[in-house]
Amino acid sequence: MTNKIPKPILPGATIGVLGSGQLGRMFALAARSLGYRIVIYSPECAPPAGPVADKEYVGEYEDLQKIQQFAREVQVVTFEFENVPSLTTKAAAEIVPVRPDGEVLHITQHRLREKTFLQSNGFPVTPFRRIDSLEDLQRAARELGLPAVLKTASFGYDGKGQVKIKSAVELPAAFEALKGQEGIYEAFVNFEKELSVVAARTASGEFSAFPVFENGHANHILDVTFAPARIEPRLAKEAANLAAGILEKLNVVGLLTVEMFLTKDGKILVNELAPRTHNSGHLTIDACVTSQFEQQVRAVCGLPLGSTEIRKPAAMANLLGHLWQDGEPNWAAALRDPEVKLHLYGKTQARVGRKMGHLTATGNTIEEAVARVVKAREALVSK
Numbered sequence: 001m002t003n004k005i006p007k008p009i010l011p012g013a014t015i016g017v018l019g020s021g022q023l024g025r026m027f028a029l030a031a032r033s034l035g036y037r038i039v040i041y042s043p044e045c046a047p048p049a050g051p052v053a054d055k056e057y058v059g060e061y062e063d064l065q066k067i068q069q070f071a072r073e074v075q076v077v078t079f080e081f082e083n084v085p086s087l088t089t090k091a092a093a094e095i096v097p098v099r100p101d102g103e104v105l106h107i108t109q110h111r112l113r114e115k116t117f118l119q120s121n122g123f124p125v126t127p128f129r130r131i132d133s134l135e136d137l138q139r140a141a142r143e144l145g146l147p148a149v150l151k152t153a154s155f156g157y158d159g160k161g162q163v164k165i166k167s168a169v170e171l172p173a174a175f176e177a178l179k180g181q182e183g184i185y186e187a188f189v190n191f192e193k194e195l196s197v198v199a200a201r202t203a204s205g206e207f208s209a210f211p212v213f214e215n216g217h218a219n220h221i222l223d224v225t226f227a228p229a230r231i232e233p234r235l236a237k238e239a240a241n242l243a244a245g246i247l248e249k250l251n252v253v254g255l256l257t258v259e260m261f262l263t264k265d266g267k268i269l270v271n272e273l274a275p276r277t278h279n280s281g282h283l284t285i286d287a288c289v290t291s292q293f294e295q296q297v298r299a300v301c302g303l304p305l306g307s308t309e310i311r312k313p314a315a316m317a318n319l320l321g322h323l324w325q326d327g328e329p330n331w332a333a334a335l336r337d338p339e340v341k342l343h344l345y346g347k348t349q350a351r352v353g354r355k356m357g358h359l360t361a362t363g364n365t366i367e368e369a370v371a372r373v374v375k376a377r378e379a380l381v382s383k
């Protein structure tokens, strides 16, 4: 049987995006520069992607009639936010292609389905158990040991909905914290590094991955990413191969990010999948031949993928709301380094922990790029 490759969706066409945050904003900017029109759909009022979209729908994801009205205006639907109900993607898919498709969303928006998919297809993950009762939790602790991380199966991100359990006395309180939601118990991974691979695949099966990113977190939120990761070439290859296998098995048309742990004994484990662009990939805008956002456009529209080559070592630092605590940050001070680039997401409310923007710096070495970006971020709050 031959797979029919759909016709490419060419510049001039309209792309629909579910979600309207900063990932949607940067996607829209990339799509517009390639000559596409953008229509966004989300429940948010005045979202980051609004001012750069050609048209904005404000509606609930459950409003299937409105979703279909939106879908009729576009040639393809993609997303920047994966927690969209299955019925929403189904409704859109009755009208136009949804890329990646609803099945990819269904698997990746639920940690148990995701880890079960990975494990049953031979991709390495930390041992895990489904938790519906305190008895399940006690059994999991006996079988997999402690410490462990207990997470809600759905709707968790940036460490929300998860607790680390160090000893058996903490089990009842950890179970209470699930508040009746389905949980997943994961054996704690003693990791050396956290890595991510952002990769794209087209309907014809063309695959391309960006260099491996190395990620540092603060308070469970991504803090600084740099690339290429400081790992042996053998491990970088293994990480890219894992991503290729996962995108193929899931039959992804579009972009998908694989978050990974490198354990202290040199093994790579998959932590999480995100069927979209990723915060750790922001440095591709300034450091790679093709940005992750342009790559998403190319992949969902069936254009040839762009080169993911990194021109220079690069580092990205997130700008969170607390930087606004004492007034507007000192932008000029941060930009005094000519290799530093500023990206702001157009958010007007600077809440603590909210991602407001990021800085990227390039350098002759990774160390230099990281030092530059960290120094620039410090300069934002200098008087």
Ligand code: AMP
Pocket (backbone or CB within 6 Å): 126, 149, 156, 157, 158, 159, 160, 186, 187, 188, 189, 190, 194, 217, 220, 259, 271, 272
């Ligand atoms: P997640 O929401 O699954 O991406 O988890 C957020 C962060 O919590 C990760 O980036 C890790 O730093 C940490 N974490 C998650 N799961 C585990 C685990 N099984 N073992 C150790 N650390 C973890």
